[in-house]
Amino acid sequence: MCLAVPGKIESIEGTDPIFRSGKVNFGGIMKNINLAYVPDAKVGDYVLVHVGFAISTIDEAEAREVFEYLRQIGELAELEESSNTQ
Amino acid sequence: MKFIDEYRDAQAVQRYSRALKRIVKKSWTIMEICGGQTHSIVKYGLDELLPSGVTLVHGPGCPVCVTPLELIEKAIEIASTPNVMFCSFGDMLRVPGNSKDLLTVKAEGGDVRIVYSPLDALKLAVDNPQREVVFFAVGFETTAPANAMAVFQAKHQGVHNFSILVSHVLVPPAMEAILSAPENRVQGFLAAGHVCAIMGYTEYEPIAQKYGVPIVVTGFEPLDIIQGIYMCVRQLETGRAEVENQYSRSVRREGNLPAQKLIREIFCVVPRKWRGVGEIPQSGLGLQEAYTDFDAEKRFGVAELRADEPAECISGLILQGIRKPHECSAFGGRCTPEHPLGATMVSSEGACAAYYHYRRRTN
Numbered sequence: 001m002c003l004a005v006p007g008k009i010e011s012i013e014g015t016d017p018i019f020r021s022g023k024v025n026f027g028g029i030m031k032n033i034n035l036a037y038v039p040d041a042k043v044g045d046y047v048l049v050h051v052g053f054a055i056s057t058i059d060e061a062e063a064r065e066v067f068e069y070l071r072q073i074g075e076l077a078e079l080e081e082s083s084n085t086q
Numbered sequence: 087m088k089f090i091d092e093y094r095d096a097q098a099v100q101r102y103s104r105a106l107k108r109i110v111k112k113s114w115t116i117m118e119i120c121g122g123q124t125h126s127i128v129k130y131g132l133d134e135l136l137p138s139g140v141t142l143v144h145g146p147g148c149p150v151c152v153t154p155l156e157l158i159e160k161a162i163e164i165a166s167t168p169n170v171m172f173c174s175f176g177d178m179l180r181v182p183g184n185s186k187d188l189l190t191v192k193a194e195g196g197d198v199r200i201v202y203s204p205l206d207a208l209k210l211a212v213d214n215p216q217r218e219v220v221f222f223a224v225g226f227e228t229t230a231p232a233n234a235m236a237v238f239q240a241k242h243q244g245v246h247n248f249s250i251l252v253s254h255v256l257v258p259p260a261m262e263a264i265l266s267a268p269e270n271r272v273q274g275f276l277a278a279g280h281v282c283a284i285m286g287y288t289e290y291e292p293i294a295q296k297y298g299v300p301i302v303v304t305g306f307e308p309l310d311i312i313q314g315i316y317m318c319v320r321q322l323e324t325g326r327a328e329v330e331n332q333y334s335r336s337v338r339r340e341g342n343l344p345a346q347k348l349i350r351e352i353f354c355v356v357p358r359k360w361r362g363v364g365e366i367p368q369s370g371l372g373l374q375e376a377y378t379d380f381d382a383e384k385r386f387g388v389a390e391l392r393a394d395e396p397a398e399c400i401s402g403l404i405l406q407g408i409r410k411p412h413e414c415s416a417f418g419g420r421c422t423p424e425h426p427l428g429a430t431m432v433s434s435e436g437a438c439a440a441y442y443h444y445r446r447r448t449n
Contacts, residue, residue: 001149001177001435002122002228002280003306004336006089017344018239027087034205037231037345046089048283048336051175051232052203055345056283056336058089063335066309070098073105073316 004050006058009035009043024049089335093307094130102312103135106319113139114322115271116315117264117407119257120278121148121435122306128440130308132315140319143271143407144440146260146360147278149224150177150433151405153253154359155395158183160388161222161251165191165198167386171214173207174222176200177433182426184393204236204250211240211248220382223250228280230254230371231345234352237373237380249382254371255358257281258289263366264406265297272407274318276304276311279333284349286341290329298327305333352377361429362395362402399428404437411441418442 007024014020017036024033024047031049038047038054047054118124124144127133133142146152162183165172172188179188179198192198197217201207204221211219223233233250240248257278264270277290282303290301300321304314314332321328331337351374358370373381383389395402398416403409411417411430421427423439430436434443 001175001224001433002120002147002226002278004228004280004283006087008088018235018242034203034232034235036235037342037348039344048280050228050280052205053232053235055228055231055280055342056338059335063089065334066093066313066332067098069313070101070105074101077105077108 002050004048004055006046006048007031007033009041009045009047012043024054090307093305093309095309099132099135099308099312102309102316106140106312106316107137109316109320109323110137110139111323113141114273114319115141115143116274116276116318117143117145117272118276118304118311119145119147119261120281120306121151121433121437122280123276123278123304123311124148124437125435125440126306126308126311128444132308132311135312136315140315142315144404144437145264145407146363146405147226147257147281148430148433148435149226149229149253149255150181151401151429151436152255152360152363153178153181153224153429154361155183156359156391156393157251157253158187159393160383160391161188162186162191163388163391164220164251164382164386165196167218169218171197171199171210171217171219172222173199173201173210173219175224178222178224180426181429181432204233205239208236208240208245208248211245212243215247217247219248221248221250222253224253226255226257226278226281227285228278228283230349230353231284231342234348237352237377238348240380241377249380249385251382252372254353255360256355256369256371258293259366259369260360261293263363263369265293265299267406269408272299274300274322275302276314276318277301279303279305279310279337282333282337282341284342284345286339287329287331287337288339294327294329300327301329303329303331303333303337305336360405362399362405396427401428401430401438404430411438412445414438
């Protein structure tokens with residue numbers, strides 16, 4: 001139920017903050033999405049969409065953290081292994 | 087799709103799985119809160135990649151599952167009223183009431199509709215001023231801003247033929263109820279990423295401290311979940327009990343402030359009944375005094391209706407992580423997704439339905 005899908009903002013309409021909406025592209029499928037809760041989101045940003053509402057702007061730098069963390073723990077393990085064999 | 091496919095990289099998942107095996111020394115039981123996470127775990131077989139010492143139990147984070155029979159009965163009563171157009175997310179239609187479900191109401195001639203967003207229901211109300219349009223507003227914190235917006239817009243556009251049947255629940259009080267239960271075995275949590283996208287995670291910090299449990303805000307893709315488990319186990323193994331954020335690409339510590347502001351404008355915190363668990367104080371949302379005109383329970387006079395869950399269904403125990411679906415004698419026999427006894431078999435996010443779809447051979 002709390003399913004939310006990332007999509008890219010293609011256009012933004014409306015100046016009233018409550019009725020701010022835009023076209024969001026989900027891998028080729030376009031939907032009209034309410035953007036009231038992401039007031040700083042711009043065209044080209046990726047937002048997380050739940051029941052027709054963008055609930056968060058996806059941070060591209062933070063998105064790499066999952067892989068960065070994995071690299072760090074991998075290196076840590078190698079260090080431990082090399083110190084065990086010495 | 088960007089921000090989905092890369093988090094399903096099987097090799098990276100395997101590397102996390104190996105890293106996890108290196109750090110586990112003791113046995114740990116971790117609960118994933120959200121039904122969306124349960125679905126991913128069972129679908130991708132993530133629990134089968136864990137070291138034998140790490141056990142996952144499935145939490146109460148499926149709003150369809152925790153909505154009590156009483157509210158289903160209220161929905162059926164309202165949907166059966168002439169001139170009502172009853173709108174809901176699809177999952178709720180097959181949750182069994184005492185004698186029928188909402189789909190049966192539709193088959194009997196009731197106007198029951200599936201909508202994608204509460205704003206679609208509001209639009210139906212604007213387009214059909216002679217009809218009473220009711221939206222079944224179920225959900226956790228993730229869905230509250232959407233439902234709040236529908237009510238806010240209805241009031242400010244003067245749409246008087248729109249109301250909502252509120253069944254909103256909150257995650258932190260449910261976690262406290264689980265941790266306080268004498269039979270609790272949960273030692274760490276994966277918190278629900280999308281709930282935290284709205285609410286942030288400061289409200290989990292006192293829970294981690296009070297009960298000495300690590301809480302890791304976690305996403306929904308396989309890599310998110312296995313990293314969340316890794317972070318939680320690492321805390322457990324080193325004796326820490328902190329709130330950490332695995333899902334930092336979408337969750338900020340303070341959450342979504344404009345969304346929280348509108349939730350507070352429309353809703354207030356109230357006690358709520360949870361299926362199989364009973365009433366938990368301060369565990370849900372109800373409409374603020376200024377918006378009670380939009381309360382479908384009052385408009386249709388069903389507020390006093392009472393109903394109790396069927397005795398055979400153990401969904402209450404499953405939702406608290408005390409029992410697993412295949413430990414139920416009705417599982418897969420008298421209770422299937424086509425003929426469910428309880429809500430955990432209905433929603434694709436319910437633990438019973440997930441086990442039925444992906445795990446039948448192992449029960």
